[in-house]
Amino acid sequence: MALPELEPGVLPPGAERLRGEVRDFLATTDFEPRCDSWLTGTDPEFSRALGARGWLGMTLPEEYGGHGRSPLERFVVIEELLAIGAPVGAHWIADRQMGPSVLANGTEEQKRRFLPAIARGECFFAIGMSEPDSGSDLASVRTRAERGADGRWRLTGTKVWTSGAHIAHAMVVLARSTPGATRHEGLSQFIVELPADGVTIRPIPGLSGEHHFNEVVFDGAPAELLGAEGDGWRQVTAELAYERSGPERFLSTFALVRLLCSLSPGVASGRLLGRLWALRQASLAVAGALAEGRTPDLEAAMVKDLGTRFEREVIDVARDQLAVEPDPTSPDQAARLLAQAVVQSPGFTLRGGTNEILRTIIARGLGVR
Amino acid sequence: MELLEETAHAVFAEDDPWAALLETGLTGVGVPEDAGGSGGDLADVGVLLRVQGYHGAAVPLAETILAGRLLAATVHTVPPGALTVVPGRFARRIPWASEAYRLVVLHRGRAAIVDPQDVQILPGTNVAGEPRDDVTVASDQAAVECPVSAEQVMLRGALFRAVQMSGAMRRVLDRSVQYAGEREQFGRPIGRFQAVQQQLAELAAEVTVADVAVKAALRVPDDEFAVGAAKLNASRAAGAVADLAHQVHGAIGVTSEHPLGALTKRLWAWREEFGGEVYWARRLGELGRMPWNAVSRTEGEPATVTW
Numbered sequence: 001m002a003l004p005e006l007e008p009g010v011l012p013p014g015a016e017r018l019r020g021e022v023r024d025f026l027a028t029t030d031f032e033p034r035c036d037s038w039l040t041g042t043d044p045e046f047s048r049a050l051g052a053r054g055w056l057g058m059t060l061p062e063e064y065g066g067h068g069r070s071p072l073e074r075f076v077v078i079e080e081l082l083a084i085g086a087p088v089g090a091h092w093i094a095d096r097q098m099g100p101s102v103l104a105n106g107t108e109e110q111k112r113r114f115l116p117a118i119a120r121g122e123c124f125f126a127i128g129m130s131e132p133d134s135g136s137d138l139a140s141v142r143t144r145a146e147r148g149a150d151g152r153w154r155l156t157g158t159k160v161w162t163s164g165a166h167i168a169h170a171m172v173v174l175a176r177s178t179p180g181a182t183r184h185e186g187l188s189q190f191i192v193e194l195p196a197d198g199v200t201i202r203p204i205p206g207l208s209g210e211h212h213f214n215e216v217v218f219d220g221a222p223a224e225l226l227g228a229e230g231d232g233w234r235q236v237t238a239e240l241a242y243e244r245s246g247p248e249r250f251l252s253t254f255a256l257v258r259l260l261c262s263l264s265p266g267v268a269s270g271r272l273l274g275r276l277w278a279l280r281q282a283s284l285a286v287a288g289a290l291a292e293g294r295t296p297d298l299e300a301a302m303v304k305d306l307g308t309r310f311e312r313e314v315i316d317v318a319r320d321q322l323a324v325e326p327d328p329t330s331p332d333q334a335a336r337l338l339a340q341a342v343v344q345s346p347g348f349t350l351r352g353g354t355n356e357i358l359r360t361i362i363a364r365g366l367g368v369r
Numbered sequence: 370m371e372l373l374e375e376t377a378h379a380v381f382a383e384d385d386p387w388a389a390l391l392e393t394g395l396t397g398v399g400v401p402e403d404a405g406g407s408g409g410d411l412a413d414v415g416v417l418l419r420v421q422g423y424h425g426a427a428v429p430l431a432e433t434i435l436a437g438r439l440l441a442a443t444v445h446t447v448p449p450g451a452l453t454v455v456p457g458r459f460a461r462r463i464p465w466a467s468e469a470y471r472l473v474v475l476h477r478g479r480a481a482i483v484d485p486q487d488v489q490i491l492p493g494t495n496v497a498g499e500p501r502d503d504v505t506v507a508s509d510q511a512a513v514e515c516p517v518s519a520e521q522v523m524l525r526g527a528l529f530r531a532v533q534m535s536g537a538m539r540r541v542l543d544r545s546v547q548y549a550g551e552r553e554q555f556g557r558p559i560g561r562f563q564a565v566q567q568q569l570a571e572l573a574a575e576v577t578v579a580d581v582a583v584k585a586a587l588r589v590p591d592d593e594f595a596v597g598a599a600k601l602n603a604s605r606a607a608g609a610v611a612d613l614a615h616q617v618h619g620a621i622g623v624t625s626e627h628p629l630g631a632l633t634k635r636l637w638a639w640r641e642e643f644g645g646e647v648y649w650a651r652r653l654g655e656l657g658r659m660p661w662n663a664v665s666r667t668e669g670e671p672a673t674v675t676w
C-alpha cells in the first residue's frame with residue numbers, strides 16, 4: 001500500500017472535562033456567532049478572556065507562560081470555539097503557529113518577550129508571506145533583508161493579504177537575506193514589532209468591504225532574525241502540517257450546519273453530519289500523529305482539500321434547505337450567516353496554499369510527478 | 370495483528386480463497402473459540418475484512434462472521450461453512466443466501482438456524498455478480514430467544530461493509546498510482562500531467578479520510594452515529610473513487626479482464642448495502658439535532674461489545 005496510513009487520534013483523559021469547561025465559558029460569554037470567525041471575528045477582549053482561562057499558548061511550556069498541555073487538548077478547545085463561531089480571529093495566528101514557531105526557532109530572549117504575552121492574549125501576530133508578485137510560488141519572494149554596519153537587520157519590500165496587520169503587535173516576515181540567492185536558498189524569517197518606523201500598513205478591503213487584509217510596505221524597517229539565517233524555507237514549511245489540518249479547515253461554516261440541523265433536520269443535514277464526522281476523525285488523526293512527533297504533511301494537505309470543499313458544500317445545502325436570501329444586515333440569523341459564508345467562501349480553498357497546489361504536493365508524495 | 374494481515378493476504382492470493390479461509394479457520398475470526406470459532410475481536414475482523422476488500426474477493430466472509438458472532442451470543446455454537454443472517458421472515462437482498470450452508474433467521478426476538486433448502490429463495494445478484502437473494506421463511510421454524518435485534522445486525526453489517534470498502538478503495542488507489550506511472554502518452558507517463566495528478570490527489574484524499582473514519586468507527590462498533598457516519602462517508606467516497614480511478618485508467622479499465630472492475634463493481638454494490646447514503650443520512654439527521662454534540666462526542670472507556 002503506497003501511502004503511510006493514519007491511525008485514529010485518541011483524546012487524552014480529561015479532554016471531556018476540558019470540553020465541558022469551554023462550553024460553560026461559552027454559554028456565559030456574550031458574542032455574536034458567525035461564519036469564518038477565525039478569520040473575521042476580531043475581539044481582543046474575548047482573546048484576553050481565553051488567555052486568562054489558560055486556553056491560549058496551551059502547548060507552550062509553563063516557564064514561558066504557557067500551560068504544558070498536549071496538542072490534543074488544544075484541539076478540543078479550538079474545535080469548541082470554532083464550532084460555536086466565537087470571535088477568535090485576533091489571536092488565531094499567534095496561538096496556532098507563532099507560539100510554536102518562536103518556541104522552536106527563537107532565542108531565549110525572544111521566547112521570554114513573546115510567549116507569555118501570546119499566552120495572555122496580549123500579543124497578536126500577523127504573517128507576511130505573499131507579495132504582489134508571489135502567491136502560490138512563495139519561493140519567489142523579493143522582500144530584502146539587509147544587515148547594516150550596526151549589525152541590525154532592515155527590511156525593504158511589500159507584503160499583501162496580511163490578515164490583521166492593523167491590530168497585530170508583531171509580524172513575522174519571510175525575506176531574502178542573501179542577495180542573489182534564488183528559490184529556497186537565502187531566505188530567513190524576521191520579526192517586526194508593530195507599529196514601527198519604516199512600516200506602512202494600508203487596508204485592502206475584502207469583498208464585503210471589511211478591513212481584514214492589509215498591504216504592508218517595509219522601507220528600511222528594523223527587524224530581528226527569527227531562527228537561523230538562511231533557514232527560512234525550512235522553518236516555514238515545518239509549520240505547514242499545523243496550519244493545514246486543524247478544525248478551522250472544515251468548521252468555517254459550521255454555524256450554518258447548526259442552524260440547518262435545528263430548523264430542518266433530515267437527509268440533507270444528515271449527509272453533512274456524516275461527512276463532517278469523517279473529516280473531524282481525519283483531522284484528529286493528523287493532530288495525534290503530530291503530537292507523536294511525526295510529520296503527516298500529505299495527510300494534512302488532504303484534510304485541507306476535502307475539508308475546505310466541505311465548508312463550501314454546506315453553503316449549497318443551506319441555500320437549498322433554508323430558502324433565504326443572504327443579507328448581512330438582516331434580523332434573521334440564517335440570512336446573516338449565509339451572507340457571511342457566501343462572501344468568505346472563495347477564500348476557503350485559497351488560504352494556506354491553494355487546493356491545486358496542495359494536490360500537486362500530494363501527487364508528488366504518491367510518487368507521480 | 371500483523372501476522373493475521375500477512376496470513377490473510379496469502380489466503381486471498383490462492384485460487385480458491387473460500388476453501389483456504391475455511392481450512393485456515395479464518396472464517397471463524399471474531400467468533401469465540403468455545404463456540405467453535407477461532408477467537409479474536411472486532412479489530413481482528415476489521416483487519417481481515419479490509420484485506421478481503423483489498424483483494425476484491427468474492428467470498429461470504431463478512432456474512433459468515435456476522436452470523437457466527439450472532440449465534441455465539443445466542444446458542445454458543447456455530448455450524449461450519451458459509452452463513453448469512455436473514456433479518457425477518459420476508460427478507461430482501463440477502464447476501465449469499467442461495468449459496469450458504471445455513472441461514473440464521475431472526476424473527477420477533479428469536480433466532481433459528483435454517484437449511485436454505487427449507488426456505489423459498491428468489492435469486493438475485495449485485496453488480497459484482499455476488500448473490501443477493503429474496504428469502505421467504507415458513508413460520509414453523511424452531512427458534513430460540515436472541516439478544517441481537519435486526520437493527521443491530523444492520524449496524525454491524527454497515528460497519529463490516531465500510532471496512533471492506535476501505536480495503537477496496539485502498540487497492541483502487543494503489544492500482545491507479547501504478548498505472549499512471551506506467552502508461553505513456555505524448556511520450557511520457559500520464560502521471561506527469563497535472564490534470565492526472567489532481568485526480569490522483571483527490572482519489573488519495575478520499576481514500577485516506579474514508580479509511581481513518583472506518584478505523585475510528587471500529588473502535589466504537591455499537592455507536593450508531595459513528596458507524597452510520599463512517600458508512601455514509603465510505604459510500605460517498607466510493608462513488609468519487611470509482612469515477613476518478615476509471616478516468617485515470619481510460620478505456621482499459623472498463624474491460625472485464627482488467628482487475629480494476631472487480632474492485633469498482635464491489636464498491637458500487639457495497640455502497641448501497643446495509644444502508645446507502647440516504648438511509649444513513651436520515652438516521653444521522655434524526656440523531657444529530659444537537660449536531661456538535663453528536664459529532665464531537667467521544668466515549669470514555671470503549672463499551673464492552675457483547676456480540
